[in-house]
Amino acid sequence: MKFVILAGGSGTRLWPLSRKNEPKQFIALENEDSMLQNTVARVTKEDGGDVFVISSQDCKFTVMEQMAIKFHNFKESQIIIEPIGRNTAPAIAYGMQFLQPDDIVAVLPSDHHIGNNEEFVRILHEAEKIAKQRKIVTIGIVPDSPKTGYGYIKKTSSAVGKGFAVERFVEKPNRETAAAYLNEGGYYWNAGMFIFQVSFFMEQLQIFAPQIVQIAQNLGNKAKAEGAASVTENEYTKFPKISIDYALMEKTTEIVVIPGIFGWSDVGSFQSLHEILPKDKKHNAIKIDNGNFYGKDNKNMLVIGTNRKIAAIGLESLVIIDTPDALLVAKNDKSEQVKEIVDQMGDVPEVAHHVTVYRPWGAYTILDEGPNYKVKQLLVYPGKRISLQYHYHRSENWTVASGVAEVLLGDNIQVLKTSESVFIPAAVRHRLANPSKVKVLKIIEVQTGEYLGEEDIIRLDDDYSR
Secondary structure (H helix, E strand, O other): OEEEEEOOOOOOOOOOOOEOOEOHHHOOOOOOOOHHHHHHHHHOOOOOOOEEEEEEOOOHHHHHHHHHHHOOOOOHHHEEEEOOOOOHHHHHHHHHHHOOOOOEEEEEEOOOEEOOHHHHHHHHHHHHHHHOOOOEEEEEEOOOOOOOOOOEEEEEEEEEOOEEEEEEEEOOOOHHHHHHHHHHOOEEEEEEEEEEEHHHHHHHHHHHOHHHHHHHHHHHHHHHHHOHHHOOHHHHOOOOOOOHHHHHHOOOOOEEEEEEOOOEEOOOOHHHHHHHOOOOOOOOEEEEHHHOEEEEOOEOOEEEEOOOOEEEEOOEOEEEEEEOOEEEEEEHHHHHHHHHHHHHHOOOHHHHOOOEEEEOOEEEEEEEEEOOEEEEEEEEOOOOEOOEEEOOOEEEEEEEEEOOEEEEEOOEEEEEOOOOEEEEOOOOOEEEEOOOOOOOEEEEEEEEEOOOOOOOOEEEEOOOOO
16 A cells, blocks of 8 residues: 655644644654654555655655655655645645556545554555455544534445445534534544545546546646656646545545544644643643743643743643744634634744744754844755855855855855855855765854845755755
């Protein structure tokens, strides 16, 4: 079985932990690994060689870095890039163009928590058996409460292997309706997991959404012939923006649901994150780097922070999320409204990215900024280099904090050691490289000029085809 992991998303429901360019699947929420890494580790039998990840161009290098750290058989060619998000039906249909028709595939979200991995994998094996009988299989989560944030799946009494034929899919209900579903029985939460044979899935999609199949095949052929980067945003927007539930699952009669109880959560809010994290005797979940939390007489709290000391006294049922550039304080039962706050914030930088931004060559952290200046720390990984570039509106000064830097400035190459600096005037081409094979290069960069945005980077050559 192959595994296709959906790793898109806008990163708004868990802001400020997650951001547009670093959504929750790339964040370590439960343990030291990201949710994507946990998802892949849960299912792979080939050290990543049996996994494909569908994501965006902005997240491509984050995916590659996180996968390379944990899974040595995973290759860059296993990342399937969507030029622009068009919901799950186009994503899955396009992704199927890079697999074999006879492959049995499990399509899984990258950002879900599963408490009992062994039971989850057992159910996947049962789903694989049914999928070989030309069926589409979904895993329905046995509900423990009448939650209104999920769609529901109603089973019939017709058994198919360890599952049941599906009677219907139901949209997110109100609380009264959800309670009635639980009383009646036979309803399950829709977790968005699907298992099928590639050729059978495409046959069913051809019946109910032929336009999606035609576009997916055309773009898949182009990507394989000319490279993934040849598929443009304009071409991809020919896809209708539609979920796989609407496009196919609610229409086909060839679908089976297997009930599952394995400690599942979609971690769709801070309230659900609070539910899965370890808690003290007063139901407080505290996750602070370096243990910098001081509390007295607090109950039912979720507190997450970095290196800053946080103190709380006499508080109950609150969420406190502290990051270097943004702070969120909310009632626990109101935390699902975070998305509305993010929409209200608009295009401010804090919505898109953290103060530390990861790049294929390393990372940069904004240390300080103001009118006409910005100070960054650059980390360049061993053997990596930034693009050959210049700027119209700013000059830069690079000082080596640690390591050795190789700097191309104009037509000249110079080597800088710790505490040495170089000035880079506007409009002069330049490039920074780390010649070391083992040591990270750390640079303090001071930018000055009328405009300091990332758009003022004119790339002449780039190792990463940006």
